Amino acid sequence: MPNAFNFSASPFDCLNSQEQDLVRNSVDIAYFREGEIILDVGSTPTHLFIPIKGYVKQLENGEEAAVYGPDDCFDGRGLIAGKVSSQFVASEEVVSYQLAKSTVTELISTNATFGALLFADLSKKLNALAERRSQYEINSLSLAQVSEAFLREIHIVDFNTSLFDVVKIFNDKRTNNVLVRSKDPDNEELGIFTTTSLQRAILAKAPLDSTPAGPLSNYKLITVEAKDHLYEALAIMIRHSVHRVIVMNEGQPIGTLEQVDLLSFIANSSSLVVQGILGAKxxxxxxxxxxxxxxxxxxxxxxxxxxxxxxxxxxxxxxxxxxxxxxxxxxxxxxxxxxxxxxxxxxxxxxxxxxxxxxxxxxxxxxxxxxxxxxxxxxxxxxxxxxxxxxxxxxxxxxxxxxxxxxxxxxxxxxxxxxxxxxxxxxxxxxxxxxxxxxxxxxxxxxxxxxxxxxATDNQFLMARFAAAIESFNSEVGWWNRLLTLGGDNSDNRINLKKAGIFAITHGIRSLALENHIRSNSTAERVRELIQMHKIPHDLGNEVVESLHLLMELRLKSGIAELETGKEVSGEIDLSRLSTLERDLLKDSLSVVKRFKQYLRQHFHLEFA
CATH class of the missing domain: 3.30.460.10 (Beta Polymerase, domain 2)
Incomplete structure (x- = not known):
């Protein structure tokens, strides 16, 4: 059975082959009956548990604080601290791996990421996640297609269009080139006339109002396909020593890709968007x-x-x-x-x-x-x-x-x-x-x-009425169970993060900001000022911001996936598509939300609102 240990689950997915062998040689299997207490408050833990089958509830003061299922692990913090602070009870029959404390300690000493993911706070887990992304993720720009970049509008003129009319297009359309049809109406070939072509015509003293653009155009277009990768387009520009290529889709030109646009895209620059906005007529x-x-x-x-x-x-x-x-x-x-x-x-x-x-x-x-x-x-x-x-x-x-x-x-x-x-x-x-x-x-x-x-005075009743909106989405209280419902793609696997946590965080902080006359708008800035004024515990404030950003990150990732598959952005995430580390971070973040809401209930005396 130990040979089947899942090393793709967090935090074990950061172990090297030697560390994996250490786990295989040290892990045992334990069995617990439904209702059996696996770890009790105040006890000294000797093992880290990784459920194979069944679920385990974590109870704090008699309330359910978390649920652990297959490929999760507990209680890393208690193991390192030498004392369990919560009660862990088998919700049903549980079969679990158990890894001795000595082995866990050795893994932590040789692998800092493993330690961070196992028992650190949310901030350190997020830092570990960022490090892993930078280490393992492929630079997505190498996969970006030409169609994703900024393509300039094309303008097509007839062979006999005068240079004067072309210059008017340059001026009116804020462009530096036009495509020119062939002299032969039956020939669909296109040429290109650029500002460089215009300079040559002027130096040749060609009359602008009577000289056609066709004879001065280059009919050997350098083209790329819309589905080509951006780096292929850049390579073509370098190969042909040109600053632009015509983008084709199913044999038809759909836009012009300028080298400056491509390089700005690769540099993650937003300047092109700003340029497009400011230049809009x-x-x-x-x-x-x-x-x-x-x-x-x-x-x-x-x-x-x-x-x-x-x-x-x-x-x-x-x-x-x-x-x-x-x-x-x-x-x-x-x-x-x-x-x-x-x-x-x-x-x-x-x-x-x-x-x-x-x-x-x-x-x-x-x-x-x-x-x-x-x-x-x-x-x-x-x-x-x-x-x-x-x-x-x-x-x-x-x-x-x-x-x-x-x-x-x-x-x-x-x-x-x-x-x-x-x-x-x-x-x-x-x-x-x-x-x-x-x-x-x-x-x-x-x-x-x-x-x-x-x-906005010290009217506590008024502030309590305002803050009480954090309870608006209590229908989401079953998120622990939903985190563990990982079947097919159905509504049971989906969770609305605004209802589950984002609204409680933003409105809770907004309420504290109003109470303390804080004029800043962003949640993070409001929290910084609240901490400086000693109006919220430092650790809780920082964890609230980190949790908000994690929820926003998961929501963004899901939204982008929906857009790329032609769906409308729903604001929900599909739990079945989360990695074990993302599920772990989501659990931690929603635990912070739960603690923050309890803090707000006590602070604003919401039981009287």
Whole structure:
């Protein structure tokens, strides 16, 4: 039986062959009846247990804290500490490997990663995971296809098109080349005319208005297929000493890949997206830039960029996108006399993939909300839908009059949310507290928020009502069992991470921030300030942020997989697709959520809310 030990399960998957032999030579098998206590509080553990069959409950103060099944292991921390702090009970008949403490100690001394994954806190486990990714993962860029990069629009002209007309296209379309049809109408061959071709024509003193582009074009196009790998495209550019290639799909040109775009893509640069946004002249131009944001997110994630960094970058890119869209829609006068803002995860800088719109507009008191304002708001909401940001089910959008108001009215509305709490008003307040200005006069938003914080007094009953929303998704309390339901691809294997933990973390920290008049938006920054003010235990605060980022990471990974298979992003993860290490980290993160919610219940006295 020991020969069948699963070395692909965490933390044993980091052992070398010599260390694996040590495990095989040391492991034994134990049997426990249903209800039998395997480890009790205060006992001195002698073995690490790795269940083969059956499940084991971990109980703390009589409450279920965790469940361990096949390929999990327990109690590493107790083994190293020399004392068990929880009770471990067989939920059913259990067959388990048991590894002697001396063997575990030897493995820890020779393999730091094994030790970190076995008994360290969440932070060290995440660091170990990052190290393993950098060691074992293939650079995904070597697998990225040409179609994933930024492709510039192609422009095709006839053989006899004059150089003057070509120059107009260069200027109007902000391009440096056009494709030119053959002189023979029956010949589908295409040539290319570039700014270099134009320079040669000018030096030859060719008249621009009467010289056709066809004879000066190069009909030996350098092409790549859309499905080719990026490095193949780069190799072709180097081989032919060219700065661009024409991208083909099923025999038809679909775009131009410039060397600068390819290199920027490889360098993980977001500058191309920004360039596309700033250079956009129409909403259709912006739609392409919006698509590139999603492509960039996928690339950054594949390369191991931390999800917090991706979220921050996406916040800035989306802000640029929305600001540009608003500038194309709203008049300069409206822009100057209003503040366009986003809320929710977008406002906190924690939205990664596109989700429902959450935005509003505060208008200067002396500026009339006329038909122009209404039309601009309608156009903006419609544009964002075209960009891939769905309509908010709760209509928290600028095209809803309830979310576009003069400053004085918004101030009164926010006051009502705070002082006359109802489920809807508390939800609106929570969303608004994360608001972030993206265009126009930001002082309008600051004024409303400043008045709101002045009203946030030491009214404990009010704060308890606000914080009590952390209990909104208690239907997810069975996540331990769901973590262990790893059959086929069905709904029982799926878990909504927002309901299971993300909302409790973000709203819990938001509640503490409101109570302490902290103006920062991001959860991580709010936690840092709370720790500095000694309003949350240091260790708990840090673990809450690490847990949030782990949940965001798993959610992003699942969302990207859904997009790549043509599905809509659900916000759920398929537990059956998690590695044993990811399941272990998810358990740890949700345990932190559970402890944090208990801290909030005690802090805000939620039993009276």
């Amino acid at each position: 129409t909403l259709d131009d912006l739609k392409e830039a919006a698509n590139q944001i999603t492509n960039l997110i996928t690339l950054l994630h594949r390369n191991g960029t931390k999800v917090a960094m991706i979220g921050r970058l996406v916040q800035e890119l989306n802000a640029k996108l929305f600001e540009k869209a608003w500038s194309l829609i709203a008049s300069p006068d409206l822009q100057k006399n209003s503040c366009l803002f986003v809320m929710g995860s977008e406002g906190r800088g924690e939205q990664v993939l596109k989700t429902d719109q959450d935005n509003g507009l505060i208008i200067a008191n002396d500026y009339a909300i006329n038909a122009e304002v209404v039309s601009a708001c309608e156009q903006f909401s419609a544009a964002l839908i075209q960009f891939g940001y769905p309509e908010c089910p709760g209509k928290i959008m600028v095209n809803n009059p309830a979310w576009r108001m003069p400053e004085k009215d918004f101030t009164e509305t926010a006051k009502h949310w705070l002082l006359e709490p109802t489920p809807d008003s508390l939800m609106n307040l929570a969303i608004f507290l994360d608001s972030h200005a993206i265009s126009g006069n930001s002082s309008l938003l600051e004024s409303v928020k400043q008045n709101l914080f002045k009203l």
